[in-house]
Amino acid sequence: MQKLSLPESITLSDKSTQFLPECCFDNPSISDMDYFINTLSTIKLKGVRPDLIGSIITHYASKLLPHDLAENGPERPVISSKDSPISATASWMKKKFFIETLVTILPPEKDSIPCNFLLRLLRVANTVGVDVAYRDELEKRVSRQLDEASLGELMIPSFSHTCGTLLDVNLVFRMVKKCVNSEEVAKGGAKLTKVAKLVDCYLAEAAVDSHMTLDEFVALGSVLPSHSRSTDDGLYRAIDIYLKAHPGLSKQERKTLWNLIDTRKLSPEASHHAAQNERLPVRAVIQVLLSEQxxxxxxxxxxxxxxSMRSPGTGFDGQAxxxxxxxxxxxxxxxxxxxxxxxxxxxxxxxxxxxxxxxxxxxxxxxxxxxxxxxxxxxxxxxxxxxxxxxxxxxxxxxxxxxxxxxxxxxxxxxxxxxx
Structure with a gap:
């Protein structure tokens, strides 16, 4: 197969490289992975920026896997009677090889690939069962950009037989833990606050699942440090949803859930709701009342x-x-x-x-x-x-x-x- 060579007259400036993915890889004949890697190596030698390399990779991957890498989640095509188990297995192996190869050629720079696209790659990787090393690399890259992730892309289904929940809660826990332990997030408080809001929203969605265990909920709710949350309203909302979906919890288990909450960080609206919440332990209600007082x-x-510091000459009028x-x-x-x-x-x-x-x-x-x-x-x-x-x-x-x-x-x- 002939290798794609760029004309010498093309200068890879900002204006010309923004059309590079479309002009080079819209050809349907460009479907061979080796051919794509060789072409990508040629483009890298021209001095293209890492973010443009990432744009080329995302465009190429979306062309080959349009349904799996869709923004709204994977679309399951209708399987006709003509499809055989051999063709399905071949398609599965092809996707696995494609994802594993794609992970090896991703630019090492942090912002070269969008976080949501990495999450879609991770979703497909879990579906086809890539090797652990490639999955760990994707998880590591996502954890570095987790503050840029959206809730919809983070809700990755569980394809493991050992996991009883619909969502892969353990996967999210590993990525959040890596994010917390990273030096970049430890230095920037704003990024950690965004991650905390994302985790609280994720917990509220995952809490509806009746198969989600208390240990999984507590582990994900407590993996973030206390200073990452400016308010505990989102976490309280997730706990209330979990209590509704799990009415059989014992008193000790409900106390364990409430220990995640700092009553001093609840808003007046959340405190008023908690004071009248019959699902909470009595001690929790008393703590809320004491904190509000x-x-x-x-x-x-x-x-x-x-x-007392005001005086007639301070400038405050009678209305104030x-x-x-x-x-x-x-x-x-x-x-x-x-x-x-x-x-x-x-x-x-x-x-x-x-x-x-x-x-x-x-x-x-x-x-x-x-x-x-x-x-x-x-x-x-x-x-x-x-x-x-x-x-x-x-x-x-x-x-x-x-x-x-x-x-x-x-x-x-x-x-x-x-x-x-």
Whole structure:
């Protein structure tokens, strides 16, 4: 086969090389892989930039595998009765050889090949079962550009018999872990934030699968460092979806899921949803309420200190001072609402104590009382104390004080576990 040679008059400048893939490889006769590699080597000798080499490779691969490398996912062609198992096997082997050869000629530069195209190559590689070395090379290249990936391309189906999920969660976990351990991502916080948002969206999609295990979800949710997420709303959404799809989780498993969340990084909307979420453990709801009260107390302290620094000569008009007072009133009402929620939870805890006391009395046949142990929970007069506190203190000031009141009514280890 004759080797393609470029005319000497062609200068590979930016204007001429942008049409190089179309003019050189639109010929249907150019389908031999060796011929393509030789032609590509000739073009490299002309000093073409790596990104243009990558454009040539992506154009050539899309011409040979139009369905497998489509942007919307692989299209399964209709198999007619004339197709034999031999032809199907031959097609499978041809694709495997093509992907493995393509990986060896990819330019080493980072941005020479788009990340989404690499993910499509990886999807085809998993379909035809390329060797581990070629798959690892593709995973390594994707991990270096994972912040540029789209959610649709990242949702690669699982073709392994050992994986029970529809999506290849382990594949994504390996790429995210390599991305976190890379030096480039460690230096740039913006890239890590993009990867964290992508992982949270992926977890929300994968959580619908009832075959996704708790270990897989926790491993992928915790592989990123805590500073990579500016807010945990996306992770909370994924956890809530997972709880809906897996209603049979035990209390300990639900606690394990909630340990992924930092309540201080939840938005007011997410905190309000979590406080009313019956699928979460009771301890998680209490943590959300305490965290929200702490945020409001800090905000009110800051607003109060700012208003105390104001004077008639500072330039603030009466309208601005009026707005500040309204905001403080709104925060006071919010704190009152949170205090009522805490009191409601305390009342529920006391009712549970009374029920357990009655059950123990019936079961063991003797007069068991929490008062004998000196650890009786919240009494009615204690609740009255909380309600009668001054408005300047806004009830319980710190999370430690509220925590002391909440755990005062707990007794044995078994009872502490029943609250979670």
């Amino acid at each position: 702490t945020k409001l107390n800090k905000h009110i302290d800051w607003s109060g200190s700012l208003s 001072r009026s707005v500040s007072k309204r905001e403080i009133n709104i925060h006071q009402m919010e704190i009152k609402r949170l205090k009522e929620d805490v009191l409601r939870l305390q009342s529920q805890c006391m009712n549970m104590e009374r029920q357990i006391e009655k059950l123990l009395e019936k079961k063991k046949g003797y007069n068991f009382s929490w008062k004998k142990l000196g650890i009786l929970g919240f009494k009615a007069d204690k609740i009255g104390e909380i309600e009668g506190e001054s408005e300047a203190g806004f009830g319980l000031k710190t999370p430690m004080e509220m925590k002391a009141r909440l755990v005062r009514g707990r007794t044995s280890k078994k009872w502490r576990e029943s609250l979670s």
